[in-house]
Amino acid sequence: MPTRIFPPSSRFWRVAPRLAAATAVVLIAAAIAAAFFIERAYTDQKQREVSVSAGILASTVTAALVFDDVSAAREYVEALAANPEILSAAVYDETGALFASYARTSDSRPPATAGLALIAVGGDRVAVSVPVRHEGKVIGTVNLLSTIEPLASRLPRYALILLLTLMAAAVVAVLGAAQSALAHVNEELRERARQLQDQIVEREKAEDALRQIQKMETIGQLTGGVAHDFNNLLTIIIGNLDRLERRIDAKADAAELKKVAKFARIGADRAATLTKSLLAFSRRQPLDPKPLDANKLVSNMSDLLRRTLGEHITVQMVGGAGLWRTQADPNQLENAILNLAVNARDAMPEGGRLTIETANAYFDPHHAAQAEVEPGQYIVIAVTDTGGGMTKEVAAQAFEPFFTTKDTSHGTGLGLSQVYGFVKQSGGHVQIYTELGQGTTVKIYLPRLTAEPEAEEVETAPDSVEGRHETILLVEDDPGVRENSAMMLQELGYRVIGASTGAETLQTLERNRQVALLFTDVGLPGSMNGRQLADEVRRRRPELPVLFTTGYARNAIVHDGRLDPGVHLVTKPFSYADLSTALRNLLEARADRTAEARKP
Amino acid sequence: MLSVLLSPVVSRAEDASLEYAVKATFLYKLGPFVTWPAHAFETPTGPVNLCVVGRDSFGATLDQAVAGQVIGTRSIAVWRLAAVDRGRACHILYVGTNDPRLAAEVLDAVGGTPTLTVTDGIRDARAKGVVNFVIVASRVRFEIDDHAAAQGGLEISSKVLSLAVAVRPRS
Known part of the structure; x- marks a missing residue:
């Protein structure tokens, strides 16, 4: 099932970019409106402040006007000079004549008579005029002229607000754009995932088909090889059996009959060896493992080996000291060593030296995993020749059944696969070390026997092999x-x-x-x-x-x-x-x- | 300029009557800045009694000045007294004498009553009324004894106190 990269709410993510743009516009509009509102509020605030100041002055200056105390009135007026925003302050008496005044600059000097406008704002100034009341009568007027912060110095504040808003809007817009891009990429990703899924399915089908073909090829190679070898052997057996019948019909003498029967027997024995090797490779042979001493087994084989290998090959046995015991089927182990020796002989047609060494070995967990065995103690039997060696390609295929570099008269190509099958079946490992022109070493690793299960069963030869009518x-x-x-x-x-x-x-x-x-x-x-x-x-x-x-x-x-x-x-x-x-x-x-x- | 011309500037060279015209207006103009206790008046709408005792330097000027003037809702009644009459409640009492001894006698006579006593140019601190007219830089100014005012139960507005050339505080 293809993986869902996004939940079904992806429709939201499709409209997200438009939402982001709208949000940005709304943000900017809100910022401008806020700026206007703040500006308006600021001006109103200023007017209120100045009006309050004027009201306070009007209230305090009452007595001064009543008692015609110009110096006191001037003190009140000049007290306002402490506020730097007040440009001028003026007190007029009830006739409208200037009573007391203060002006910060010459251009802000108040007029000689009371102004007309109660409140006037012009540019960066705000003017306020309030009456002075006493006993319910207007006894004069107070005029104040104040600066408000110039627009030029207020503008940067608004610019800051605008900048922040623009940044926020930009962030929103960028997020929206990124979301849009992401949605697009996701769509592509989904499409690719689908394609990949399809490709995987196709690939799996193809691989299945390929495996089937390879399997058929292997079976064909195996059956072809077996059939070829068996046909050769059957030719020998059938031919000799035919000959036997003809000789019997011709009343040939017993010695001659026996000779023909022996030829048939040789062919049949070879066929038996062939099936044993096949079973060994398929690890279907019934093993009968027994505790054994590899040194003893190898030295017992020395005569056999010398006979098999011929005089032009020197056989050297190097038994490792203190060699651990192992448990394996002795017959199969002998077969394996014999197979290796025969291969070594074939690799040394000009003669050479065959060395069989034994030693204790240890597989640490890392190497054990590589060799596909349990980590722990092993004994190793190394069979080394001084022959031509193998190329890497040949070494890689050496354990495959029916793989052989020899012509058909030399063997079936099952020798090394018997070794492999037997060793693996015995819980061991086999490894080839070879270099072209330098010879070959094959090492057989078999697990150390730690606990002797029971005394070796001594097979006593029966007194007579003949039956007694049982x-x-x-x-x-x-x-x-x-x-x-x-x-x-x-x-x-x-x-x-x-x-x-x-x-x-x-x-x-x-x-x-x-x-x-x-x-x-x-x-x-x-x-x-x-x-x-x-x-x-x-x-x-x-x-x-x-x-x-x-x-x-x-x-x-x-x-x-x-x-x-x-x-x-x-x-x-x-x-x-x-x-x-x-x-x-x-x-x-x-x-x-x-x-x-x-x-x- | 106009305000300077209109202000009641008094100099020795000028007419002394102008000085008393100013003092006459001050007498009633002080009224709105003073709060009398309620028991000082016989009725809620009764007039403010402005009494002159001793030498009357105002003459008709005072009557003209107060004509039509009100203090709050009260009209102003001008009384000229030969001697201080405790029975007649004077809300504002002008003591027309330069003699501190005489002035002190008048002040003793109305001591403890809600009377805004006004002396004129007295230098002896013991003979000064609640308000004492002085001439400063050729202008009529006044000193205020808020302590004495408090003893009579009077409240004097801080607006006036701030105009006074000297103030004796309440406590």
Whole structure:
């Protein structure tokens, strides 16, 4: 919703300029009127003052006139000289003859006989004539001539009033003009806000469209890459399986058949690696984090690394002293280090040195926010090569899936994205330091393990991996996978009862008390997933061991990217060895517990 | 100029009758500036009694001067007395003598009554009336004893007091 910049009263603000102009005119008119009024009032006031003075003189001079005391009369008259505004004062007797007088200047000398006008004003003078009364008779006249302040000296006062008024009017006018301008600007602003709003909406639409396109591009790139790699691998697998059938038909000998089967197997293993990398990048792989010592893990890898990298690359291990323990999925960490080592090897076709260092590290809140991790203590595993390095552009894209600088025979472009996905899923951070021609360092930061949750579970190798005709309840919704799994289980020496949904499983379980283990897919159709099914089964048969399998992690058994405690999982695709080891471990652990329980 | 000519200037060289003409007018002209207590008059409209005791230097001049004159609403009655008569209420009493002893006797006779006593040229302070005519710079002027006026219950206007060449204040 567009913002309202002004309330609906803006109509007032539109007429405000006209109001201001009218106010200014009224102010000036009022000031002129006030000036005239003040002028008039001033003159009246002066006349009153002079009249009062004349009246006082007339009253006091009475006795002097009566007793013909000219000197006393003159004293009275001259007393008025103290007032500088009185120009002249005169007392006439009853015949109109001048009795006593005072004149400040020669031109203000009073006439010898009593004046005619009672009150006369001329220019800057005011003349007043009042009779002297005694015993009800007029016995003489008093004339006073006074200056009033000249107009010239009064004008500046009026000018000041006028100036102040003009200033006030100007202020009002300016305010009005400013208001008008402001209203105009506001109108423009509103219009622009509207346009901006429209543009934002347009932009958002465009960005949505762009995002959609980018998403489609990414999906296309991903699926294209996966399809390309899978097609290559399927070509290998299908070709070798075809060859296998033809050789069987041709009654080829076992050694040759085994060789062809092995080729098919290599292709399939690579496909499995590919899907694992995809899952790692999408952080959907079920991690099984364990407390571990990175120094030990790295040194255990040294033989593998030397074999993988070849003789022309020197491998150097620098284990940091007092290295903290961390918690991570050891297999995935090995994979990550191996991926980095393979990348380093490819960066050093002419040979060089690979250094793997470990150290303790600390993320302060500032750097932690940049790396999008929790601040605190970390261990760092740094993998450094002396290869060609990367440009900034390449380094920026290095973690993107299927981004590769190598030709297709070298890899899928998923190596670094596996590292990224795994490290992020483990609550860590990964950082590339590279300079063209100077080599590359990749640092893996993993959080320090502060509290050892429980003793490391020691996986004891089972005495025998073969089944002992125990009954396995197999739950799998995909018929092909179910049949394959059933065949593997039977070949491993187990009896198998199959089911495809949770409800069916529970019914089957009721009828078959001899079931020794539940082997279920996590993702099941219907109202019950594998985890819920397992919970329901355990409620009925608490001692029954459960082995999960899944193509990728679901919330059902994985939280925060980690397996829930007590959950046993074999990930798809699994081999005979994976499956048989997992089954035997569970069954023998159960047998031990049962034996314990039976002891008196 | 005219006022100088018209003013009652008196000099030794000039006619003494002019001096007494002026004094005659002063006698009644003082009236409006004096307030008598109400009991001084027998009736509200009764005349103001202007008495002359002792030597009468005015003659007909005084009668002519007061003819038709009023003080407020009262007419003026001129009385010439051989001796002060306490029974006759004199509102204005001219004491026509230069002799301070005689003057003092007259003043004692009317002491405490509401009488505006007027002496003429007396120098002895004890023999001066409420008003005492003097000649100053050839003009008729007067001294006023406001203290004595107050003893008789008279109020004398400040307008006249301000014209007096000397005033003995009330207290």
